[in-house]
Amino acid sequence: MRAVVHSGTGPADILHLVDREEREPGPGEVRVRVRVSGVNPTDWKRRNGVVAAPDHEPEHDVVPNQDGAGIVDAVGEGVDDLAVGDRVWLMMSAYGRGTGTAQESTVVPSTRAIPLPDAASFDVGACLGVPAVTAHRALTMHEHGPRRLFPGALAGRNVLVAGGAGAVGHAAVQLARWADADVVVATASTPEKRALARRAGAHAAVDHGDPDAAARILDAAPAGIDIVVEVSPARNAALDAAVLADHGLVSAYGAEGGRELSLDVVTHFTRNIRYQFVLLYTLSDGALRAAAEDITAALESGALPVGVDAGLPLTRFPLDRTPDAHRAVEGGTTGKVLIDVSR
Structure with missing residues (x-):
């Protein structure tokens, strides 16, 4: 062979x-x-x-x-x-x-x-694989759940996906929509990439470099963001802090923009904001099995298409x-x- x-x-x-x-x-x-x-x-x-x-x-x-x-x-x-x-x-x-x-x-x-x-x-x-399993984990680590994804699992939650045109971002947008998140906002650096994020299902797509990015995100999700699926925590920490709701979660799975992360401690502890770092290869067998089962259920409902028309x-x-x-x-x-x- x-x-x-x-x-x-x-x-x-x-x-x-x-x-x-x-x-x-x-x-x-x-x-x-x-x-x-x-x-x-x-x-x-x-x-x-x-x-x-x-x-x-x-x-x-x-x-x-x-x-x-x-x-x-x-x-x-x-x-x-x-x-x-x-x-x-x-x-x-x-x-x-x-x-x-x-x-x-x-x-x-x-x-x-x-x-x-x-x-x-x-x-x-x-x-699937790396992108979808990573996205699943990022969406299921909030303090108050859910721990599994299914239709209705993210009802009442607002999700922000950084890098919405990337493979993990694309899967996160699709899984969040399948799980009925109230609002899914994506960030992307170019108009073309923001269009792809919207095709994937994002309710809104924002340029993370826009000085008014936080206001634009909150226009789409006035109650604030509950879960951030974050590819660049070093670059986006201030933006995430500006849009997170109390008890919000940042699920960081990448190190684009730098490996050193600086946080305003008071801002984060007074609002009970959590950071969770996500790496596929060190997940437990149970987490991998849960992701595989939920992703397969999403596939069966046709929720994870690919191609340019799907973002x-x-x-x-x-x-x-x-x-x-x-x-x-x-x-x-x-x-x-x-x-x-x-x-």
């Missing part, structure tokens, strides 16, 4: 296409024939060494890319919830294993292969151009970058 691999860390040039033998799944594992692989910032950062690999992850012949979608074609001993022929979306395929989705088949623990409803395309499945443009590459796909994500391509692995 064809696979893209790298050894050590470095620029996209270290990715190269090889032929290798398919693995058989072991106990508790499944083998998935990958149809579409999704590329996230975490993938190029792992390859480039910006983010260190876990101690137990191999350093040689690592196949990148955490996310993807395909069809189960072999099942290991003890797996009874998946069968050959099942359509699945994948999460954390490469984490700790080096068995990512930039290859024609990958072997993963069965818990990392989630049933993909028939109505959802492989493109949709490849856009998430898709940029595609063939498998042998995986280095170009990584460069595109590293260069800030708007929307989601996908790799067509097999058809």
